Amino acid sequence: MANKKKVAIAGLASILLVAMCVAVAVGVTKKSGGDGGSITTSTKAAHAICGSTDYKETCENSLASANTTDPKELIKIAFNATIENISGVLKQSALLKEAANDESTKDALSICEEVLGDAVDDLYRSTDKVAQFDVNKVNEYVEDVKTWLSAVITYQETCIDAFENVSGDTGEKMKNLLKTARELSSNGLAMASELSSIFSSLQLGNLGSRRLLSKEGRELYFKDPTDYAPGEEPQYVKKGRRLLSAWRPNAVVAQDGSGQFRKINDAIAQVPKKNDKVFVIYVKAGLYKENVIIPKGAHKIVLIGDGPLKTRITGNKCFAKGTKTFQSATVAINADDFVAKDIAFENTAGPEGHQAVALRVSGDRAVFFNVHIDGHQDSLYAHTYRQYYRDCSISGTIDFIFGDALAIFQNCKFIVRKPMDNQACMVTAQGRVDPRSQGAIVIQNSDIQAEPAFLATKPAIKAYLGRPWKELSRTIIMQSNIGGFIAPEGWSPWMGTFALDTLYYAEYQNRGPGSDLSKRVTWKGIRHINAQIAESWSGGRAFGGDFWIRAAAVPYVPTLMHV
Structure with a gap:
């Protein structure tokens, strides 16, 4: 061979x-x-x-x-x-x-x-x-x-x-x-x-060892992701966590004046145009009321806080007040190789604000670790390119994860919040329009739950795993815990019969009271996948190359997990 x-x-x-x-x-x-x-x-x-x-x-x-x-x-x-x-x-x-x-x-x-x-x-x-x-x-x-x-x-x-x-x-x-x-x-x-x-x-998918460069420039060689057993976490990833924590910040932001900057945007402005080196911005604990934009070309920014309950960036732009959904983001990522760790992004417009984005990601190879993304309608706009989320918490009401990125979520929490009266909730609204597009939302080994205010509402509010924003909407939920508040039919239509034959929705090896498939919708687009197909949606396969996740030095399992 x-x-x-x-x-x-x-x-x-x-x-x-x-x-x-x-x-x-x-x-x-x-x-x-x-x-x-x-x-x-x-x-x-x-x-x-x-x-x-x-x-x-x-x-x-x-x-x-x-x-x-x-x-x-x-x-x-x-x-x-x-x-x-x-x-x-x-x-x-x-x-x-x-x-x-x-x-x-x-x-x-x-x-x-x-x-x-x-x-x-x-x-x-x-x-x-x-x-x-x-x-x-x-x-x-x-x-x-x-x-x-x-x-x-x-x-x-x-x-x-x-x-x-x-x-x-x-x-x-x-x-x-x-x-x-x-x-x-x-x-x-x-x-x-x-x-x-x-x-x-021609079996040319894997041509030798892949590599990543540490901050010091040393090459770290490792096996192909498919060589690991399900659930196995490669040793070099554990070393990588210490590597990230050892990086010294290029800029420090603090509201009390103990850093070089009081505003995050001022620190971002120091990043060279068409940047090609890691630029670490440490944001100390505080509530930062500003709309943060990572501009195009400001690549390789690492944004680190003191924890998502301590370092929070907040805004309230929304559709109800005349701002387009695309422009409403509290934080907008327009550059490649962005990493966020231990920080929170929030849109406080509330359910009455309608579309109000907390985070929009429009940059390739973005990584989020221990990040909270809080809003109501349209909280996370996973717009396009490749995105990886690990140990994150995303909250919202309607379509609160939407877009056409290839976005994979591992070990995350999805928290359904109480909407306005006469509204139902949908966790996802994926927006693929071309049959060959890379776009998909993949939720793996995560927890889909609801806040107490949602659960306490009488009569009970309807909640669904997702609905098809676009004709070829594609979402895979696997190896995850699904709360019993999710409607037995699982998925909601967008409007009439739109996209019900052409969408791609799959559930695999889930658990919890909401994971029962016996009463799920039977649309033509609903897929019943096996282990091999589910494996194809793991990070090591779906992304094609995942060196950028490993280089970010965050926990990551490139395969199916033992759950």
Whole structure:
């Protein structure tokens, strides 16, 4: 097997990852002879690369001007077509914003400008990742590209969502403007997803030891996550905890003046643009009333408090007072490789504030350990990319964990709070829209419970594990304790029969009075999974590469657990 793998790697060393399928298709047709040289033209190559996409005509049109069969160039042309299309939408958005008469429309267009700009950035870095292809890092490269292209799709959906409850036809205009961009983005994700299957069939998923770098620069080698027994915690993770605690803060925030800063945003402002080194901000005990924003490019921030009951960041922006859901977050993470530990994020708008986000995470590879996230409706906006939560507490009422990130929660508490009169509660509202998107909410070995005020209400309030925010909503709850207050049917519809056939909801090996499956809804989208499929949703499998969790030096089990 080892020799077979070496031969496969040697044969792939010079082939661009995201264009491998095209190179193979063109190579086969060359050998077949046929109708002379025409079979090797750029048109044939374009048809080959578009073969795995859902929007083939859009794909082929984007490559119509290509005069090459070089896979690298074809991929570059396809990505650039998407970039140009979204850039054109951004220009139209600016014109629409200038012509808008009401603040709600202007706010929606401002969100579009932000998230579509982020989408363009993700397309650029996907292109760069492809150009830097290293066959020894197959998993990392494929998962990065798939994650970033999934985010491109999510960002476009976020732009459209911003027009909810906005009068006029601007939202519909924006939706029409984004039609081609959404198809092009979906096509790019399809190409990347096809390659995952190719590499899997060649057994190239794990090419040697993975590594992480300690703060001192030493390389720590470790086994692949799948080599651990269920529930086993790797030894180096335990060492890693001490490593994190030993890091000295680059900035100290204290309300009593004992640090360099009194406000958290002032400390964040010290982080270099496009930061590439760990920057530790220690926030001493206190109640910090500020809306904290980790700006794009301020990567590798580690935010550490004195404990979630002592260090709390609080705000009260909400939809009821005119703030868009996306902009209501008390804390917004827009940079990559963010770590939060021993701290709390809170939105105090209350149930009457309607959508009021405590934490929005719009950065890749985010890690949260011993963090409290408290609010009511829409408490945690797990927006996009890859996110890991361990030993956290999240409270709320309606859809209080929502978004389209690939978010995995281990050993967390989900606390259902009392809503307003005539309201039911839903723990999750996942928002996947593309069949190949990475997005999913995975709750593992956690506790779904309710606060006393909820339980004391008469008549009893209905509560559900989740409902489908978007057509391909995907949530997996496994090895967790589910309280008896959860309705026997388990899941709630969003509106009528919307998404009931296309969603993906699964429960596996749960416990507690609310885990009884005998009276669950029987929608077509409800899945009954086995141990193998459940294992595929553990962190060591679902994330593809989990070095970033290990580097954060927090407890982590990459497999199913013994419960």
